[in-house]
Amino acid sequence: MTSTRSSNTLLQDIPPQLLNYFEEEDFKTTTLEKVKLTTGFFNFSGLIYLKKGRFSFSLPQRNLDTLYSFIVEQNGWFGGLTLMQLPHPFLLINEIEPVELLYIPKDRLTKIADAHPLIYKWLLNIAAHNIPQWLQVPIIALSNKNIRVLYCLATLLPLNKRDSSLIEIDASQQKISDICGLSRPRVNQVLKKLEQQELIKVQHKKIIIQSTTALFKLLDEANLCFYDPRE
Structure with a gap:
């Protein structure tokens, strides 16, 4: 494992008042598997910084769908509300791309924040940054399969190629099914329709976006009042 001290991306989001403290701490980057955040259910309680890759969290229903x-996303933080007296639900975790992350368990984070109270404000800023996307999730979940x-x-x-054409997404139909909460046949129906419109090409564990402009236009009918991934 490599030290997070060498990661300028990690440190640039931390308030200057806290920078020295975080540099002195022996935080290490790790993987989902090593912190037991493997694909499956996890009672999440802690703070995550994603140095590389992408993964998703979802709240399962009683039937586990x-x-x-x-x-x-890469360079993103998750878990800003972990020190608040809130329920910590079981989350379903799905690794989209191989990840490297920083994970700070709640008990250790509590000690750090008690010693440096400004960290509580910083954690609330992390939560505020994530809230729009969280609020958008149930709206998309209630949308039709095409929008999802x-x-x-x-x-x-x-993020840096959303204005380009011929963009390659490393995601299988099963990954998209897991993220959308739809069955593979329903996902396949939508992808085939988009392929017939020459907006995408479906390959083995990859999807080639041929026109982001045309693809994004189809989202105009979606309710994206909290978070718009096109922006």
């Missing part, structure tokens, strides 16, 4: 997922798949594709596009 998912409605829709919250995607954690389109929203998923838009979210999976690399």
